[in-house]
Amino acid sequence: MLSKDHSPSNLARWWANTKEMPLVLRLLCQGGMIVSPIFIVLLLVPFIDWDINGRPMSYIEIWTSGAGLSICAFLVLVMVGTWGLAARNAKSRWVLVLAPLAPCAVLLLPWRSQFATESLAIGTVTQLILGAAVIYICLFHLKIVRKYFERRT
Numbered sequence: 758m759l760s761k762d763h764s765p766s767n768l769a770r771w772w773a774n775t776k777e778m779p780l781v782l783r784l785l786c787q788g789g790m791i792v793s794p795i796f797i798v799l800l801l802v803p804f805i806d807w808d809i810n811g812r813p814m815s816y817i818e819i820w821t822s823g824a825g826l827s828i829c830a831f832l833v834l835v836m837v838g839t840w841g842l843a844a845r846n847a848k849s850r851w852v853l854v855l856a857p858l859a860p861c862a863v864l865l866l867p868w869r870s871q872f873a874t875e876s877l878a879i880g881t882v883t884q885l886i887l888g889a890a891v892i893y894i895c896l897f898h899l900k901i902v903r904k905y906f907e908r909r910t
Contacts (some may be wrong), residue, residue, distance in 0.1 A: 830862070
């Protein structure tokens with residue numbers, strides 16, 4: 758049973774809120790709202806193999822290498838952040854800023870796999886930091902996005 762804040766009527770209202778977003782933000786937000794939960798489920802299905810960085814990986818390899826947990830962390834943050842944007846929760850912007858950094862944080866955990874070593878290359882980390890910076894600028898400094906959060910439904 759859904760709580761009062763997550764009732765079907767609220768979920769429909771939050772989806773309707775996305776129609777008031779600037780076009781590009783709306784497309785990205787709606788995509789994150791739909792695709793991230795689907796990918797989380799697919800990531801948990803044991804008979805699906807993945808291709809990560811051009812390398813085929815089995816279900817076991819994904820989860821033992823740290824790739825599964827890092828991808829899952831990213832997807833969960835995207836899902837929470839995009840649904841939060843739709844609910845006009847201004848704090849959810851921070852979740853989306855942190856989303857690109859989550860895989861790095863997970864890969865810094867004690868295991869050291871080949872995947873973690875490759876993924877934590879300075880170029881990759883730099884790109885993720887720049888991505889987080891661009892997300893921050895867009896969600897916190899664009900006037901049209903700030904106006905969206907000022908309107909209440």
